[in-house]
């Protein structure tokens with residue numbers, strides 16, 4: 091069994107601590123399922139940025155790729171502190187009182203610092219993980235990066251130092267005096283998934299959809 095992430099000053103919840111876990115497996119599950127990562131960093135002049143991007147994970151390492159000119163990649167590579175978030179909206183919570191409206195969600199906040207990858211084998215594995223994160227089974231079903239593409243691409247690895255998962259679920263938390271009021275209350279769950287693939291018009295018209303794309307649709311439906 092893996093040990094939980096460390097509880098430190100920056101990762102200790104001040105509000106609603108019962109909703110927060112430091113356990114690695116549930117944190118990993120949200121990171122791996124999340125299609126997007128928001129990466130937060132500050133420039134030396136204090137200006138903060140939060141930039142959405144694609145991510146992949148192996149153990150406690152997150153991988154990010156982009157242009158060698160990307161400010162985001164340079165910020166991760168600088169080794170300065172980074173904060174990443176991963177968020178799922180699971181439902182809108184309609185309460186009887188205006189102030190108790192809320193959202194059901196799963197969200198991870200991860201802290202760490204990064205560096206640029208220079209080792210070719212590590213870079214190749216990060217490319218592979220990134221493509222496989224988007225569509226499992228895709229790496230073997232596409233042309234792999236050539237030298238020019240690889241040279242133009244920066245890959246940064248960020249080691250997760252602390253991470254927390256916060257979850258809100260269930261009905262609204264109305265106060266007792268509102269429970270007999272006339273207003274509808276409950277949860278409107280969200281739905282997420284993929285629709286029928288749209289083939290690129292430049293493929294021969296009789297090209298069938300490959301199994302790994304069909305599988306992506308099936309996985310999203312379950």
Ligand SMILES: Cc1cc2nc3c(=O)[nH]c(=O)nc-3n(C[C@H](O)[C@H](O)[C@H](O)COP(=O)(O)OP(=O)(O)OC[C@H]3O[C@@H](n4cnc5c(N)ncnc54)[C@H](O)[C@@H]3O)c2cc1C
Pocket residue numbers: 100101102103104105106110177178179193195196197198199253254255256
């Ligand atoms: C979709 C969504 C909607 C939300 N809407 C609201 C809202 O309208 N108002 C509101 O006050 N809060 C909202 N929250 C909760 C919000 O994210 C914070 O948890 C909360 O505001 C407490 O913030 P804080 O800065 O006091 O955090 P603190 O409790 O001081 O945070 C300390 C540490 O706890 C952990 N932590 C805190 N929040 C999260 C989180 N969400 N996910 C994972 N780890 C966390 C982090 O490690 C963080 O550094 C929402 C969350 C989500 C995901």
